[in-house]
Amino acid sequence: MTESNDFVQIRHAQKSFGTLEVLKDISLNVARGQIVAIIGPSGSGKSTLLRAINDLDALTGGEVWLDGVQVNKKLPHRQYEKHINEMRQQIGMVFQHFNLFPHMTARENVTMAPKMLKGLTAEEADALAEEQLDKVGMLERIDYYPSQLSGGQKQRVAIARALAMKPKLMLFDEATSALDPELVGEVNQVMKKLAEEHMTMIIVTHEMDFAASVCDRVLFMDQGVVVEEGPPEQVFGNPQKDRTRAFLRKELDETE
Amino acid sequence: MGLDFTVIPKYLDVVLLGCLWTIAITVAAALVSFFGGILLAVVALYAPAVIRLPFRAFEFVFMGTPLLLQLFLIYFGLVQIGIDLPAFVAGVIGLGLHFAVYNSELIQTAILAVDRGQMEAARTLGLSRTQALRKVVVPQAVRAVIPPIGNNMIALLKDSALVSVIGVSELTLSAQRAIGATYRPFEFYLLAAAFYYVINLGMEWVQRRIERRIAISR
Amino acid sequence: MDIDLMMRVYPFFLEAAWTTILLSVLTALLGLACGALGAAARLSRFTSLRLLGATYVSIFRGTPALIQLFILYFGGPQVGIQLDAFEAGVIGLGINAGAYMTETIRGAIISIDKGQREAARTLGLSQFQAFYKVILPQAARLMVRPLGVNLNMLIKATALVAAISVVELTYTAQRYIGSTYKPFEMFLLAGVLYMIIIYATGRGVSWLDRKVRIT
Ligand SMILES: Nc1ncnc2c1ncn2[C@@H]1O[C@H](COP(=O)(O)OP(=O)(O)OP(=O)(O)O)[C@@H](O)[C@H]1O
Ligand SMILES: [Mg+2]
Numbered sequence: 001m002t003e004s005n006d007f008v009q010i011r012h013a014q015k016s017f018g019t020l021e022v023l024k025d026i027s028l029n030v031a032r033g034q035i036v037a038i039i040g041p042s043g044s045g046k047s048t049l050l051r052a053i054n055d056l057d058a059l060t061g062g063e064v065w066l067d068g069v070q071v072n073k074k075l076p077h078r079q080y081e082k083h084i085n086e087m088r089q090q091i092g093m094v095f096q097h098f099n100l101f102p103h104m105t106a107r108e109n110v111t112m113a114p115k116m117l118k119g120l121t122a123e124e125a126d127a128l129a130e131e132q133l134d135k136v137g138m139l140e141r142i143d144y145y146p147s148q149l150s151g152g153q154k155q156r157v158a159i160a161r162a163l164a165m166k167p168k169l170m171l172f173d174e175a176t177s178a179l180d181p182e183l184v185g186e187v188n189q190v191m192k193k194l195a196e197e198h199m200t201m202i203i204v205t206h207e208m209d210f211a212a213s214v215c216d217r218v219l220f221m222d223q224g225v226v227v228e229e230g231p232p233e234q235v236f237g238n239p240q241k242d243r244t245r246a247f248l249r250k251e252l253d254e255t256e
Numbered sequence: 257m258g259l260d261f262t263v264i265p266k267y268l269d270v271v272l273l274g275c276l277w278t279i280a281i282t283v284a285a286a287l288v289s290f291f292g293g294i295l296l297a298v299v300a301l302y303a304p305a306v307i308r309l310p311f312r313a314f315e316f317v318f319m320g321t322p323l324l325l326q327l328f329l330i331y332f333g334l335v336q337i338g339i340d341l342p343a344f345v346a347g348v349i350g351l352g353l354h355f356a357v358y359n360s361e362l363i364q365t366a367i368l369a370v371d372r373g374q375m376e377a378a379r380t381l382g383l384s385r386t387q388a389l390r391k392v393v394v395p396q397a398v399r400a401v402i403p404p405i406g407n408n409m410i411a412l413l414k415d416s417a418l419v420s421v422i423g424v425s426e427l428t429l430s431a432q433r434a435i436g437a438t439y440r441p442f443e444f445y446l447l448a449a450a451f452y453y454v455i456n457l458g459m460e461w462v463q464r465r466i467e468r469r470i471a472i473s474r
Numbered sequence: 475m476d477i478d479l480m481m482r483v484y485p486f487f488l489e490a491a492w493t494t495i496l497l498s499v500l501t502a503l504l505g506l507a508c509g510a511l512g513a514a515a516r517l518s519r520f521t522s523l524r525l526l527g528a529t530y531v532s533i534f535r536g537t538p539a540l541i542q543l544f545i546l547y548f549g550g551p552q553v554g555i556q557l558d559a560f561e562a563g564v565i566g567l568g569i570n571a572g573a574y575m576t577e578t579i580r581g582a583i584i585s586i587d588k589g590q591r592e593a594a595r596t597l598g599l600s601q602f603q604a605f606y607k608v609i610l611p612q613a614a615r616l617m618v619r620p621l622g623v624n625l626n627m628l629i630k631a632t633a634l635v636a637a638i639s640v641v642e643l644t645y646t647a648q649r650y651i652g653s654t655y656k657p658f659e660m661f662l663l664a665g666v667l668y669m670i671i672i673y674a675t676g677r678g679v680s681w682l683d684r685k686v687r688i689t
Binding site for chain 3: 320324329441
């Protein structure tokens with residue numbers, strides 16, 4: 001029933017924290033296999049938008065749809081919980097601070113949810129962990145605890161953990177912002193690989209180079225609205241709006 | 257038998273008087289425990305080993321045994337060696353020493369934290385070691401631990417109920433007197449609990465105010 | 475020091491020490507149960523339960539354990555609760571300890587980074603699954619040490635049941651002080667046994683803490 005162009009739909013998203021309006025009527029369509037970057041100054045609502053997609057922060061208005069199903073359906077509490085848990089299984093999320101479970105090894109981090117929610121046997125789960133950790137280049141560290149891993153390694157395990165649920169969509173919230181510069185590359189590498197496999201991704205990032213090289217589309221947000229959007233060549237190469245130009249100039253200054 | 261709270265008014269003055277004694281013994285023991293705690297802390301950290309070690313042993317014993325047992329030792333022990341103190345004084349000494357040990361633990365940690373740097377700074381100004389301790393290190397350390405000491409003092413209020421067993425006529429024993437006359441334990445213990453609760457709330461209120469003050473002065 | 479006397483009476487103290495240990499174990503178990511329930515109430519999404527939990531903590535920490543014990547043991551019969559002294563001791567002290575443990579357990583749970591819950595929910599785990607698979611295992615490790623402090627206080631608090639005539643260590647010491655007029659010797663006997671119990675418990679807690687700590 002869904003055209004490939006509305007694989008992910010955000011319709012008139014609106015979000016307020018108390019009197020603070022953080023998202024002001026944002027709409028966004030993402031096609032299957034498309035990769036969208038969201039850029040913008042701090043506090044512009046990027047994280048809030050991303051977290052609204054899997055309902056970590058509930059919208060105060062508007063709808064989110066994934067593959068023909070409304071994520072934030074209005075349902076009685078119990079039914080909604082069941083529904084949202086099923087939806088979240090299809091939406092992988094990667095956080096700035098990894099949020100690996102410190103009391104579990106890399107293997108256990110990856111297998112916990114599939115075992116629990118999809119009823120995988122121990123052998124199936126182990127095979128899955130090996131497959132996913134191999135994909136992110138972390139197979140040798142499969143039985144390490146998070147405290148024994150570097151930041152980049154932790155983030156790669158976190159990506160493997162999300163991928164193990166076989167999500168239809170991956171959300172990245174500044175996945176490399178907390179990393180030492182020399183560790184950023186290894187995580188970007190993994191994300192590039194996912195792009196080549198045509199994983200649908202929405203990526204909040206401060207890295208303009210990465211956004212330009214990997215993404216099909218770039219969204220520039222400021223103060224809760226989408227100021228400008230388009231292919232990276234256009235948004236980065238020939239921005240139409242003053243605010244976009246000002247932001248990009250500032251970002252360039254900072255990275256130099 | 258049921259409950260009958262109408263018996264309370266007749267004995268309210270007895271219980272109220274007990275309340276005053278509870279406040280008195282709490283304040284007195286709190287003072288002993290505060291200054292005793294400072295003294296114990298300084299001795300435990302800076303005194304020569306011959307003095308330090310017995311003090312440490314004393315602390316170890318006081319932290320490893322129940323207050324009630326300590327009260328029995330002090331009350332009956334003093335009698336045995338010929339010192340017949342009023343129960344109130346024995347109670348103040350027992351409660352005061354017990355909590356002095358707990359306060360000392362806190363103060364020692366704080367002194368060690370302040371000592372680094374501050375002691376040297378004071379010594380370079382020409383203060384002697386003792387002067388530096390008295391004027392610089394200890395005051396700062398004590399200020400830093402006022403909030404947890406406040407918690408100890410609130411615990412002291414509640415433990416002051418124990419001195420009833422050595423015959424101090426405070427709130428608990430007053431309630432017991434009223435119960436002896438009326439055979440209404442539930443009502444009067446509940447009344448006593450209510451009074452303790454109110455005093456407790458009052459102390460918590462004072463503690464919050466003091467903490468706010470300290471937060472400003474630092 | 476009257477060594478002869480001490481040799482004569484120490485078997486009674488040993489026996490009393492077992493009562494103290496039994497009392498401590500039962501009280502700790504009940505306290506833990508009350509603490510878990512209390513923490514669950516305080517962290518509930520229902521306001522009424524949160525209020526109930528907060529009231530429990532405030533009242534039982536805000537009044538003396540001795541009075542609580544007296545209300546239960548002496549006042550209980552007036553409202554149809556008949557308990558022997560030992561039962562009243564365990565229940566009274568257990569509910570009291572539970573109020574302190576509520577705060578310990580709650581403190582450990584809320585100290586877990588909220589990103590942990592979010593990561594678990596993002597994978598599709600329910601509120602409950604996220605709690606028992608992700609939050610609780612981490613919080614439980616953090617609880618060991620502060621619950622050890624609660625346990626230490628609880629063991630010393632078992633002395634209070636001497637006031638309702640449970641024949642444990644403090645009661646035994648009190649009785650022999652009365653009959654022998656040797657307070658120091660009797661204190662020594664009971665004190666050493668208390669210190670052994672408390673020291674051993676402390677070692678056990680440290681061991682457990684090291685064993686479960688996330689490196
Ligand atoms: N839970 C919350 N309660 C109240 N305000 C919030 C909450 N979360 C976010 N905000 C506010 O919403 C606004 C947008 O926050 P958001 O985290 O989405 O920004 P961001 O674009 O991701 O910024 P950054 O680049 O710093 O991550 C900010 O002003 C923030 O203070
Ligand atoms: Mg953000």
